[in-house]
Amino acid sequence: MTDLDPEEFRRLGYAVVDWIAGYRAGVGDLPVRPAVEPGWVRSQLPDTLPEAPRELGALLGELDRVVVPATTHWQHPGFFGYFPANASLHSVLGDLLSGGLGVQGMLWSTSPAATEVEQVLLDGLADALGLGPAFTWAGGGGGTIADSASSAALVALLAALHRTSGGAWRESGVDGTERVYVTAETHSSLAKAVRVAGLGARALRVVPPSPGSLAMSADALAEMLAADVAAGLRPVLVCATVGTTGTGAVDPVAAITAVTAPHRVWVHVDAAWAGVAALCPEHRDLLDGVEHVDSFCTDAHKWLMTAFDASLLWVRDAAALPDALSITPEYLRNSATDSGAVVDYRDWQVPLGRRFRALKLWTVIHGFGLEGLRAHLRGHVALAAELASWIEAEPGFVLAVPRSLSLVCFRLDTGDPDADDRATRALLERVNASGTALLTHTVVDGRHVVRVAIGSVATEREHVVALWDRLRGAAPGS
Ligand SMILES: *Cc1c(COP(=O)(O)O)cnc(C)c1O
Numbered sequence: 270m271t272d273l274d275p276e277e278f279r280r281l282g283y284a285v286v287d288w289i290a291g292y293r294a295g296v297g298d299l300p301v302r303p304a305v306e307p308g309w310v311r312s313q314l315p316d317t318l319p320e321a322p323r324e325l326g327a328l329l330g331e332l333d334r335v336v337v338p339a340t341t342h343w344q345h346p347g348f349f350g351y352f353p354a355n356a357s358l359h360s361v362l363g364d365l366l367s368g369g370l371g372v373q374g375m376l377w378s379t380s381p382a383a384t385e386v387e388q389v390l391l392d393g394l395a396d397a398l399g400l401g402p403a404f405t406w407a408g409g410g411g412g413t414i415a416d417s418a419s420s421a422a423l424v425a426l427l428a429a430l431h432r433t434s435g436g437a438w439r440e441s442g443v444d445g446t447e448r449v450y451v452t453a454e455t456h457s458s459l460a461k462a463v464r465v466a467g468l469g470a471r472a473l474r475v476v477p478p479s480p481g482s483l484a485m486s487a488d489a490l491a492e493m494l495a496a497d498v499a500a501g502l503r504p505v506l507v508c509a510t511v512g513t514t515g516t517g518a519v520d521p522v523a524a525i526t527a528v529t530a531p532h533r534v535w536v537h538v539d540a541a542w543a544g545v546a547a548l549c550p551e552h553r554d555l556l557d558g559v560e561h562v563d564s565f566c567t568d569a570h571k572w573l574m575t576a577f578d579a580s581l582l583w584v585r586d587a588a589a590l591p592d593a594l595s596i597t598p599e600y601l602r603n604s605a606t607d608s609g610a611v612v613d614y615r616d617w618q619v620p621l622g623r624r625f626r627a628l629k630l631w632t633v634i635h636g637f638g639l640e641g642l643r644a645h646l647r648g649h650v651a652l653a654a655e656l657a658s659w660i661e662a663e664p665g666f667v668l669a670v671p672r673s674l675s676l677v678c679f680r681l682d683t684g685d686p687d688a689d690d691r692a693t694r695a696l697l698e699r700v701n702a703s704g705t706a707l708l709t710h711t712v713v714d715g716r717h718v719v720r721v722a723i724g725s726v727a728t729e730r731e732h733v734v735a736l737w738d739r740l741r742g743a744a745p746g747s
Pocket of ligand 1: 416419456458510540542568
């Protein structure tokens, strides 16, 4: 039994590309969310695996019959939930190229190109985002492509544990005095990282917000740090979020680094969704203070036209992650690593193996240009500004928090909090049940809020207008 002959691959590959093109051309006509019951997909598939090989055409038929009707269509122009996951067709081609090369980029020596293309792209993006030279390879820092912001936060925490222990962590592990500072709005991946690192939930310190906001109070952080140090505890990491998942709130990075400066604590900026907006000079202020942090993460797979997974992580000290994570068994020894002249990205992540993710990112940057990426971001910010203005002008609707970039959070407001809360929830359910749009929610000050995250690859003005018509039409009293 051999693999596909390259000529046969060519023929089948065209069929697969045709299938994807057809799917994308028609995705806007499908209901965004499938109407399937749990277990339906399993009930449609045979219990046993085929003994004999079958034609690819039969598999594509199964995609049409079983997979498409049971898929939440993240590339639908009416997808406004969570944060949309951009899987531009440029990036799909890049993923195919990466799979075609089929390399393992764990060490420089196992694929020099996989490593160095990634280094060049991350340096270029550090510059394009305005992160500053400290995060580039020439400046002593460097960037990597992780699978997700969650993994990026975990490795930042591990590097922080190592550094704040004075290098003892690798040998002795944790001792129960470690503390990690977040807010109630911080992404749950930080709490998970704390758990995975073995610190236990007691290590999490939830810093209160500044009055009247959802952003971390730097003053409260300063007090907590001082009190913890006085109590013999060890501040390990402060996570500042630029663009929280719930409402897009922005923690004051510059003020936070001012109060963390006297301590050895590591400052990580989680800008998973919003960070890419700094490509546009008018949003550069999102990064105020970032030149003083230890690590910065933003996802290319949320709003930067790149199919999951591609989370961009930069650190100011290129030695920090290898110091914490590097382990070299004999079978990985090689002269390039021993020379110290190369980067081995396995030391920047938990797993050993890694994909050539940079190809996908390269295909995107090549295909759109930075100009095209800025236009994509700006288009969605402008649509969100329009939607927010319609909401503000509409009796019975209010913005729950100020618009943040392309995220608009609103609720119904007629003056009766309990009735409004029920009506807001019912409105969300009605719009989602229509199949034309998908919205998700959060809770702000104990009240339900509808989130409209504009950012899907295919979303245009007409889709936002249609959403607004439907929201108005589905509201009580309309
Ligand atoms: C989405 C999100 C994450 C998690 O991102 P993944 O890359 O999917 O792990 C983390 N932080 C924030 C602020 C997010 O919005």
